[in-house]
Amino acid sequence: MTDATSQSGPVLAADGTPLKKSLARALRLQKTRALMLIAPLLVFVLISFVFPIASMLFRSVENSIVMETLPLTVEELQNWDADSGQLPEEALYAAFIADMVVAIDAKKHTRLGTRLNYEETGMSSLFRKSGRKIKKLDPATDGPFKDKLIDIDKKWGDVTTWAVIKTHSVKITNGYFLNAIDMQRTPDGAQAQPEDKRILIKLFQRTLFMSLMITASCIMLGYPVAWLLANLPARTANILMILVLLPFWTSLLVRTSAWKVMLQQQGVINEVLVWIGLVADDARLVMINNQFGTIVAMTHILLPFMILPMYSVMQTIQPTYLRAAKSMGATNWTAFWRVYFPLSVPGIGAGSILVFILAIGYYITPEIVGGTKGVFISNRIAYHISSSLNWGLAAALGTILLGVVLLLYWCYDKIVGIDNVKLG
Amino acid sequence: MKTKLTALAVTTALVAPAAMAQEMTIVSWGGAYSKSQLKAYHEPYSAKSGVTIINDDSSAEAVAKLRAMNEAGNVTWDVVDVVAADAIRLCDEGLAMEIDADTQLAAAPDGTSASEDFGDLLVSDCFIPQIVYSTTFGYRTDLVGDTAPTTICDVFDTDAYPGKRALEKRPINNMEWALLCDGVAKSDVYDVLATPEGQDKALAKLGTIKDDVIWWSAGADTPQLLADGEVVMGSTYNGRLFAVIEEQKQPVAMLWDAQVFDLDGWIIPAGLSDERKAQALDYIMFATDTQRLADQAKYISYGPARASSAPLVGKHAELGIDMAPHMPTDPNNAQNTFLYNYEFWADYRDDIDAKFQAWLAK
Incomplete structure (x- = not known):
């Protein structure tokens, strides 16, 4: 007894390795074996349960559609102040037309319209109807576009339309969560929904x-x-x-x-x-x-x-x-x-x-x-x-x-x- | 064992594509409606082409399911029956294929082009109309007293017609009827409904009968409520009322006034392989020609979507009664009608629905 305690250094196992290490190895082996046994179930649960739920939960913040459909417009919108009450410059309209022509070709503009319609009623038909006319424009030669676009639909001459696009152009949004608790994302931050829509x-x-x-x-x-x-x-x-x-x-x-x-x-x-x-x-x-x-x-x-x-x-x-x-x-x-x-x-x-x-x-x-x-x-x-x-x-x-x-x-x-x- | 398995795998691989071409999955609503399609479209098409048609009664969840299938990159449906509003949504989302009516649909027997034959009913680039149905009211003839209701506003008149009413648990149609009975002219209804004041006005009118309403969410609810005597009148699809009146012989009559026309038809999902797309188009070409659309009316009281089909509508296949007077489009029934305003509701549906549900929960 006194011998053992007086010995310096770690306790050794029979084969000379430190006892702690050899114990850990034995345990690890056991754990791996246990893991192997449950592996099929684990993989099954991960694939069929955890992954779908996680991807569904991720949708509650995911909002890349605006940036992906209108990349140039979103960039231009950074230079525009929604609070100024002024319409954006021609550069933004040109960027928007360029984006839309690509989006219409890929038939993505109506999807964006549906997305934005959740936030501002009327966006759905605005994108659908304008799309039919913008299709005929050539971004390289037909400019300037500001008046043309406002001619197509007067809502493009409305500051709110652009403010909505800007507000919802972030990739990760809190907008859905705000909607879920009867609030909304606005240019001026989170605000309560009108009373008659709170449910x-x-x-x-x-x-x-x-x-x-x-x-x-x-x-x-x-x-x-x-x-x-x-x-x-x-x-x-x-x-x-x-x-x-x-x-x-x-x-x-x-x-x-x-x-x-x-x-x-x-x-x-x-x-x-x-x-x-x-x-x-x-x-x-x-x-x-x-x-x-x-x-x-x-x-x-x-x-x-x-x-x-x-x-x-x-x-x-x-x-x-x-x-x-x-x-x-x-x-x-x-x-x-x-x-x-x-x-x-x-x-x-x-x-x-x-x-x-x-x-x-x-x-x-x-x-x-x-x-x-x-x-x-x-x-x-x-x-x-x-x-x-x-x-x-x-x-x-x-x-x-x-x-x-x-x-x-x-x-x-x-x-x-x-x-x-x-x-x- | 291993060679056997390999051999099996090889044969399956060889057989599978051939078998696929002989089979197609068509999605519809189930019940009497699917049966009418089976008799009028599927059976003759299978006889003609040898293709086996698999029915899937998933139309009620079609939009969500198609989106999920599309995201997973595995669309298993070939042709899908949806209402026009859903077709517009699917088209907007890029989930349905665009159709060129004149080249991909059959012309009328007299040579009129398909786009002219369908006319205004081609409400979306992806949508192939099949039937015109209407949402209208039925009432219990034994529970309404001596004077039967004749106008839509009798629904709002609880003094003359006491008792419960069945209305659909959504704003569409109810808001229009409410405004119409609150003195708004028919041509102004959607202009009024686009304003918050107009929406409040409609809800206020509905509020006058709120305590007397049972709200339904499935098309089968109202017929059941009428048959049980739970309600004196209720809205539902005209084909359901036809079944209650003519097939089950219940003491129920139709109030066609201010019926709202809506369309139901086919879409072909986007992202099918060329082979399946060709198959789907071949089916559509056959199933929406003039004769086939007229044939469907033998089994269910919905009007064919082609102008050229109307004169061909005959008698009910089992009951032997003339179907023309039961069609929502029959001149006697269609004296005062609405057409579902797709553009308006595509924009306003979410907004007004939130208000409507908040109002209901109050």
């Missing part, structure tokens, strides 16, 4: 609020069911389990449409209420195409995601704990509240995270039963992906949604602790 923040708030409501109602409805499942004799529990799983296997669309049949004013519930005389025929309840309908339908659809993790956690709670508590004088309630419930919290946590994260990105159910007050932010994202083709804005909205979910996850970890989540 997105409201939708974010509503999405969060409704997802929380849905999660809460799933907990309330799911907890007793999970408790029954875990505590009934196996045979009865199995039958109950099938009842839980059956809707889980049914198509989402079918279940949503079924709620429509149930809840609408000429639907099953209203008919029954009118028939037994609880509700007057001309005062039928409005239970669909609003928040109520969305919460009911989504709670039903997401309920299995709450019950299953709760059930698997509750199954591991020994009934002897409760008996022990009672034998020491606890009432039924105290035994449940002080012993059983704390043990079942990890299941609630797991179920809540599942339900909440699924709910926050839900699209089809709010679309069908949401009416005007029950739609989510995802419905707006879908609109920008498939109808307006404003993928930049859709990406910005998606990024914010992802950020919100991660933030909430982090809060959850801080408050409850993520170790405290169990799926079984």
Whole structure:
């Protein structure tokens, strides 16, 4: 013992290399082997998941289209001050014509028009219509162009048109993110959208609020069911389990449409209420195409995601704990509240995270039963992906949604602790 | 084993191009509409050319999907059925091929050139019109009392016609109807709608019935709502109402007043190989000739886009009723019509849609 400590220099392994080094090598070998084993999955996840998401997120700031389509114009615009209120000089108009002739040849000018139309209404037709006439001009011989272009469309004689092009000529833009929070990029910096166009923040708030409501109602409805499942004799529990799983296997669309049949004013519930005389025929309840309908339908659809993790956690709670508590004088309630419930919290946590994260990105159910007050932010994202083709804005909205979910996850970890989540 | 595999790979490589030419993917809307195309276009074309046609019901997401395919450099569709507004967008984005009507489309039987035969309906360089459809109102004959609605403004009259209405959850058409019923002359509608005051005016008019509206987003919603008695009247595509009235015999009637004409037709995606492009053009040449367009009207109540096809419209293939009176273009139905203003909505759609959605959420 004293010998070993008195030795100077590092501890050596049997083959004479320092122990630390040889240990590291052995570990590295192990790690490489482990990496090789998961490599196929890793590559698959990278290619099919991480890369597409990253490239979609990148769209929320990417804006090279203006600079690529109008390179000379953008350069000239640097010398022009939008605040001066003066129209740009002839040099800029000449540069613009030169750029446009190239762009029209490659059929890119209308794409630029669509892009700029997101910021300033009217740009789309301005580029499309002017393109037809600019095509006939020769940048080398037909100048000067300033008056000619203003003749083609008087909007080219409008300072705002050029200011918009200048404002959105940067390669990496914050414009989409500003749009996503009801603001806009202007020559004078970020400004709020006019009040009658503000909708997105409201939708974010509503999405969060409704997802929380849905999660809460799933907990309330799911907890007793999970408790029954875990505590009934196996045979009865199995039958109950099938009842839980059956809707889980049914198509989402079918279940949503079924709620429509149930809840609408000429639907099953209203008919029954009118028939037994609880509700007057001309005062039928409005239970669909609003928040109520969305919460009911989504709670039903997401309920299995709450019950299953709760059930698997509750199954591991020994009934002897409760008996022990009672034998020491606890009432039924105290035994449940002080012993059983704390043990079942990890299941609630797991179920809540599942339900909440699924709910926050839900699209089809709010679309069908949401009416005007029950739609989510995802419905707006879908609109920008498939109808307006404003993928930049859709990406910005998606990024914010992802950020919100991660933030909430982090809060959850801080408050409850993520170790405290169990799926079984 | 290895040689076997190589042999297999070689044969596949040899067979594949030949097989590709015999197959084409045509994208459309599905349902009764795809069926009408199958009967009127696909089956005769397959019989004539031996090409197998694969149907893909993706038209509703066609614009986004085409863009994604184009970015990935792998366009798998040959011919795509889209509404004219989408065709304009695709053309602007460079995702659809430009078509020269006179050389690439069939002339009318009497020799009239295709561009003249289609006339104003060639709203974009990339678009080959197929049908004229309209968005119009249907009402429950048993729920509207003794006097049936006759004008578009009855939709806004909740005193005379109490009950819910179904309107589409987007500004297009609704804003025009609102202005029309708020005293704006038909010729001024788009000038008014281009101003913020005009937009507010339209929303204010819609606001008078906001509490009585169920907003739909799929074409099948209104027919269902009418059949269930959830609404007394609602807007939808005229072909859907035809099915409710004539095929399902529901107590529903059409209110053709102020119907908005819109066009649906084909585009060929940009970036196809020469071989596939030739195939697609060959199909288009066949499927949009005068007789074929008239044939489609046997299966669905949408008007053919060619002037020369109108006289050839006959009876419904299964119901045996005359189709001409059910066409939106029939003179009796077309006394007061709008044509979807493509130029206006291409510019204003995003702007007004944001306002409209904000107004809805209020």
